[in-house]
Amino acid sequence: MTPxxxxxxxxxxxxxxxxxxxxxxxxxxxxxNADYLCYTDDPVGVNIVCMPVFTxxxxxxxxxxxxxxxxxFTVAGVVGKCLFFDLDMDIKEDPSSFLxxxxxxxxxxxxxxxxxxxxxxxxxxxxxxVITWTAGEQTHIWDHFMSxxxxxxxxxxxxxxxxVHEGLExxxxxxxLVNSVANEFRNxxxxxxxxxxxxxxxxxx
Amino acid sequence: MSxxxxxxxxxxxxxxDIYRESQYNKDVxxxxxxxxxxxxxxxxxxxxxxxxxxxxxxxxxxQFEWCPLQDIIILGxxxxxxxxxxxxxxxxxxxxxxxxxxxxxEHYTNMLQDGNDDYKNNHSITDDALDYFFTRADAYQLIxxxxxxxxxxxxxxxxxxxxxxxxxxxxxxNNYHSIQxxxxxxxxxxxxxxxxxxxxxxxxxxxxxNEECDRYMVxxx
Numbered sequence: 417m418t419p420x421x422x423x424x425x426x427x428x429x430x431x432x433x434x435x436x437x438x439x440x441x442x443x444x445x446x447x448x449n450a451d452y453l454c455y456t457d458d459p460v461g462v463n464i465v466c467m468p469v470f471t472x473x474x475x476x477x478x479x480x481x482x483x484x485x486x487x488x489f490t491v492a493g494v495v496g497k498c499l500f501f502d503l504d505m506d507i508k509e510d511p512s513s514f515l516x517x518x519x520x521x522x523x524x525x526x527x528x529x530x531x532x533x534x535x536x537x538x539x540x541x542x543x544x545x546v547i548t549w550t551a552g553e554q555t556h557i558w559d560h561f562m563s564x565x566x567x568x569x570x571x572x573x574x575x576x577x578x579x580v581h582e583g584l585e586x587x588x589x590x591x592x593l594v595n596s597v598a599n600e601f602r603n604x605x606x607x608x609x610x611x612x613x614x615x616x617x618x619x620x621x
Numbered sequence: 622m623s624x625x626x627x628x629x630x631x632x633x634x635x636x637x638d639i640y641r642e643s644q645y646n647k648d649v650x651x652x653x654x655x656x657x658x659x660x661x662x663x664x665x666x667x668x669x670x671x672x673x674x675x676x677x678x679x680x681x682x683x684q685f686e687w688c689p690l691q692d693i694i695i696l697g698x699x700x701x702x703x704x705x706x707x708x709x710x711x712x713x714x715x716x717x718x719x720x721x722x723x724x725x726x727e728h729y730t731n732m733l734q735d736g737n738d739d740y741k742n743n744h745s746i747t748d749d750a751l752d753y754f755f756t757r758a759d760a761y762q763l764i765x766x767x768x769x770x771x772x773x774x775x776x777x778x779x780x781x782x783x784x785x786x787x788x789x790x791x792x793x794x795n796n797y798h799s800i801q802x803x804x805x806x807x808x809x810x811x812x813x814x815x816x817x818x819x820x821x822x823x824x825x826x827x828x829x830x831n832e833e834c835d836r837y838m839v840x841x842x
Binding site: 471472473474475476477479535536538563564565566567569570571 | 651722724
């Protein structure tokens with residue numbers, strides 16, 4: 417299956433326009449007809465259509481990813497099947513065969529299968545580095561976050577934990593979509609760096 | 622038992638209740654007990670006691686000649702610690718309105734205040750603090766906000782514009798930039814005070830309440 421929209425979120429200075437443009441170039445090969453969108457506080461140098469981050473509420477870091485589920489995205493013209501990528505990904509092959517649009521779909525962290533997770537640590541086996549959903553069908557996620565956002569941001573270290581422990585429904589992709597470079601190698605269409613990319617050589621950036 | 626001992630005892634009881642309930646109910650929020658402990662920890666106590674000790678000398682009849690001090694609103698009151706500390710220094714007839722979006726704040730504020738009649742006029746309201754304020758902006762003679770770092774700068778300015786001209790404010794913020802929910806931190810006390818554009822500053826100061834940050838406070842109108 418192929419997406420109608422491919423969305424990136426760039427906030428702060430951890431990632432730059434080059435990361436967005438590079439991912440766009442890699443994905444364009446497999447999804448030439450998708451609309452590409454970058455939700456960002458700094459559009460300078462980004463070669464695709466940019467949507468400015470909401471002025472209210474002000475959110476920092478990864479919490480901005482939740483805005484993709486808000487009604488405002490649909491109002492802004494985002495319709496149909498959406499595919500999100502974190503900016504620390506390397507697309508090596510066509511990932512289409514793994515993609516599905518069945519509610520909210522997220523990665524499962526295959527390398528965490530055997531880890532002990534105390535309930536009150538709120539750790540999770542999922543990873544929102546790749547997400548699929550249909551625009552306008554997950555607005556309850558944003559609405560729930562907004563109902564008590566300061567508490568959620570104190571309680572959870574990131575949106576993965578928020579999604580799981582607030583009981584929001586999701587599915588997971590079949591194993592094989594990504595290779596986590598920090599863990600045992602797996603042949604997969606996408607290399608995922610999980611925020612550690614700056615310590616690794618990236619020759620083609 | 623001192624008022625502080627009562628608060629700590631009640632906080633421990635609240636945490637115990639949460640633990641006991643969690644043994645039989647999977648939906649119990651264990652993090653809530655950690656949040657309650659944080660709300661009464663040394664840093665919180667220091668910064669809120671600092672506020673009370675600094676603010677109270679300004680709560681004079683002369684200062685409130687335009688309207689006697691009868692209603693105080695605490696925006697983002699959390700579990701009511703600030704109101705409880707302030708109550709020790711002001712008349713029991715003065716209303717203190719703690720307003721917080723988080724619905725559980727009301728429940729645990731009532732628990733922490735339990736057993737002390739001094740708090741009969743410490744009220745806890747579940748609502749968006751700004752929405753609540755805007756619908757009754759002329760009802761308060763004093764506005765307290767110890768968490769400006771969590772609030773949109775535009776909202777704070779809008780609130781200052783909506784309040785009665787003489788209404789006193791006592792606001793705190795900090796330079797703790799690294800916390801993910803801190804969306805409105807400042808680099809200095811003066812930067813914080815200037816951002817508020819007050820008609821008059823009665824007092825301003827800063828305090829190092831822990832190793833991570835400086836806390837800023839301003840009292841004004």
